[in-house]
Amino acid sequence: MPSSVMPTSRRGDGQPAPAAVSTAGLRKSYGDKTVLDGIDLHIPAGSVFALLGPNGAGKTTAVQILSTLITADGGQAQVAGHDVATSPDGVRASIGVTGQFSAVDGLITGEENMFLMADLHHLSKREGRRVTAELLERFDLVEAAKKPASTYSGGMKRRLDIAMTLVGNPRIIFLDEPTTGLDPRSRHNMWGIIRELVTGGVTVFLTTQYLDEADELADQIAVLNNGKIAAQGTADELKRLIPGGHVRLRFSDPSAYQAATVALREITRDDESLTLQIPSDGSQRELRSILDWLDSAGIEADELTVHTPDLDDVFFALTGSTVPNQPSQPKEDVR
Structure with missing residues (x-):
């Protein structure tokens, strides 16, 4: 881990x-x-x-x-x-x-909910109305202020x-x-x-x-x-923290693909799609190095894409859980 x-x-x-x-x-x-x-x-x-x-x-x-x-x-x-x-x-x-x-509280209006909260904070009626008005405007709730919150x-x-x-x-x-x-x-x-x-x-x-x-x-x-x-x-x-970042090179010319395969080290090759994966942290220095190498070798890749781990990868690696980015319904944690 x-x-x-x-x-x-x-x-x-x-x-x-x-x-x-x-x-x-x-x-x-x-x-x-x-x-x-x-x-x-x-x-x-x-x-x-x-x-x-x-x-x-x-x-x-x-x-x-x-x-x-x-x-x-x-x-x-x-x-x-x-x-x-x-x-x-x-x-x-x-x-x-x-x-x-x-x-x-859905049984009372949005404004009344705000007034109730102001009372709980022991604000004076005047101060409570001022704060309520400011916050309702700030959160774009003025038009709905007098409607029941249940709506x-x-x-x-x-x-x-x-x-x-x-x-x-x-x-x-x-x-x-x-x-x-x-x-x-x-x-x-x-x-x-x-x-x-x-x-x-x-x-x-x-x-x-x-x-x-x-x-x-x-x-x-x-x-x-x-x-x-x-x-x-x-x-x-x-x-x-998570390994797996890489640069993906795709070729349309089989001879260019073979030349790159022979010259590059630590690659993962896919002969069917003519693609190579090179381990990389996606830094500008590494990308420039790869591009410079392609130019100096006279090899032209049709497509270069960069993959870096995202938080989905981090979450899965650290917790072993499926990524929770689309929960179907609200759930409470344990207690």
Whole structure:
């Protein structure tokens, strides 16, 4: 199995960036089932962190511990500078949580849902109305504000859910599979919302089963498997952990194909399709070297394509699971 990449984010002065979320040796079990087995995380403020893993890997358990909904069996965790065990009120005052199942009350209007959240945050009526109006406009829900939330589409409910989460002006938001079940357009709209949140200085802790979502949004990604972090790093760093990158040369001239076959080493050949595969990390230097060699040898390939491992390959290699990029229906993790 590939080794983990464990980067440490640093500020311009060389000092470690302040952590919005950090854990050390975090553990949680249910009976004889170990869900989290010593989790270490350091998530810089103002970034998007994605936690990937198959169903039952413990992603939701991690969110529940960090948002003080349940307690860990061991280890330490700090959120917004507050210890989740000794200062849960400080944690709750600093965070917002949106689960894969909406907290929206469908029996009342979108606006009334917002007012209810403002009351829970002890905002004055005047402040509650101001914040509600701003967030409804920001999330393009003004026209639907006075309609029962039960009439909203899935994407509208998710937008309302996040708007409700922002009433308390949290600096850290946990999004537990926020786009599960949404159509592609709604998913892309949600990605735009997440980017805007981070631009505004919010830290986003994202769990997702969509690998393209993590690739698109996350500054750092961790893959959780069998209760442990199997690997952690940027999307590019994780992709480099997985072997299998190659350059594919296709020829239409059999003589050119044979010449290349004789001259090149460490190739995989397909005589029927006249194609060669050359192991490569896809770097510009390697591509230039291959092209220079073809030119100097007077060999012309009709097609050159580059394949580098993607997050699908990473996920499969690290977890042994089928790639979870199209779940048929929302599913909870173990507890």
